[in-house]
Amino acid sequence: MSNEKIQAELAKYEANVEKAVAKFPERKYLPEKRIYTPLDVKGDEAYAEEIGFPGQYPFTRGVQPTMYRGRFWTMRMYAGFSTAKASNERYRYLIANGGTGLSCAFDLPTQIGYDSDDPISEGEVGKVGVAIDSLADMEVLFDQIDLGKVSTSMTINAPASVLLAMYIAVAEEQGVPADQLRGTIQNDILKEYAARGTYIFPPKPSMRIITNIFEYCSKNVPKWNTISISGYHIREAGSTAAQEIAFTIADGIAYVDAAIKAGMNVDDFAGRLSFFWNAHNNVLEEVAKFRASRRLWANIMKNRFHAQKPKSMMLRVHTQTAGSMLTAQQPNNNIVRVALQTAAAVMGGTQSLHTNSRDEALALPTQESVTIALRTQQIVANESGLADVIDPLAGSYYVEAMTDRIYNEAAEYIKKIDEMGGAVEAIEKGYIQKEIQDSAYKWQMDVENKRRIIVGVNEYIDENEEPPKGLLKIDASVGVEQCKKLADLKAGKPINKMTKGRDNDAVKAALAELKDACKKDESENLMPHILKAVKTYATLGEICGVMREVFGEYEAHVSL
């Protein structure tokens, strides 16, 4: 049908609709357009340039040529709580049940570079993740797990260099060389300033540490994903889908710029950059977001940074279902939400996925809840058919139009951020934070005014709902135990499988050496010094303490 013909038919349809709507009014608060047609998408001539084929530029349809027809995405359940021993048990349980990658959650003191015995850590030890004070804890965390076989993702940012060094050291003890290690460190400080809050140092030294890691890994840990540039937390903080990919890709541009300025060749590190998206509730919008993000990143890497290798242009992505969309009310409904979010991530073409558990609006998940979440992925993979054909929604007028819409909206934001001088400046000015806050506030008001219905929260409320039983509780004794262990370590007493305690003189010397290295310019790579310190069983707090002394700390300026 020619466009004129379609236009004429569409006009006829719209006239019909007017009559129908007069009799049967539509629901309020719907997207403006009720139907999409060939008029909303570009013609076939744009296909090769903008959509193409899986595994080929611009990767709109996916980064691998066979996608899930070869093997499924990595089912990677984010876990970690209490002590290294308790978390190690959960990891081994997940592996035994078909989990195919590990994902470590660290407690807040670890994420902000404090030891468990620091006064500021009080009440937080072991709460939102596992407490890691030194290599000794890391040895327990990966006990009986072959680091040569498993791939491990670590949600660690400001002290990512230290945790990576500990991981390399544990692998070495297991006899696994660094060049065999597979996994990811989050290492994305910019979104910490903008949305997540676990920053330590100011932007400049933080960017230096990150580029040091890129360089070190490109030579020594070549299979490691050196960063997971994260939109997840930006979305959780309240952004829209387009803002999620816009602000994240703007951060990505800042990292690439920094690495190039540090003297690296784009194709030497860009292939190890990875991304992290949120799978939110609106299934089709999410699929469009994944597709738009791949096209946008490919375009930027090719045309702005002149990458040559296809791998450098691929936006490979880990996904987590949206924690902020889980409801504390009628928590079993969350199983359904997570299943839909899983469908979105899979039709969006994710490389790995974490599914949240039904009880996470209330507490950390129980083992039973985690199992349901993992099984959800297995059901979508094996039973739904969604993983059988690559990019199944391509060609949907609506999804293609929305892919273009999100792409354009994100590109517009990136242009604006470029004009401000880049993501670092936009964050320092508070621009990105303000945009996210405005979207978060609008969402909340939409829920409170019932422009948006959340089942069990503002509609379909169960007045007689009983509070759920059997939530996971982290005992306060975890902190006490962890501090006792740490005191022994610092006193030079052997702990765990150590035959003799740490040599405090060696610790002191390694820390002094690290401090000197920090004072030098960015051409001095900090990684070898951190690795050396870690191997003396210097603690995370001691190492970050030295770095704090040289680099100072970031101070956030908030405006409401």
Add this chain to the structure above:
Amino acid sequence: MDKKVRVLVAKPGLDGHDRGAKVVARALRDAGFEVVYTGLRQTPEQIAEAALQEDVNVVAMSILSGAHPHLFPKVVNLVREKGMKDVLIIGGGVIPEGDIPALKEAGVAEVFTPGTPTSDVVEFIKANVKA
């Protein structure tokens, strides 16, 4: 009441999640309160000191990390120790139902859990604040 009610929205502990705190802060401001937000990573001492310096009528704390059983009561005690006997102290976040009685016992006037409309917080403050 001719003086505007002043509220300190506070994030005790190391938790970086402040979507909720910021949304509540803005809703309280839109409801006509004067709102001061502490920003992240405040120790209980810093919060009590800020409450005193800012001469607030309400301290509204938010924690999503699970550190509430330790940190909420600490803030209450320090605020009271500094002589602010009438300041209304409330809290919110990812807080299991089972933890709430102990928090109330410790002097947290009300605990708001996920899904609470901001208007509930506004109404609670209006009904209970001594200004």
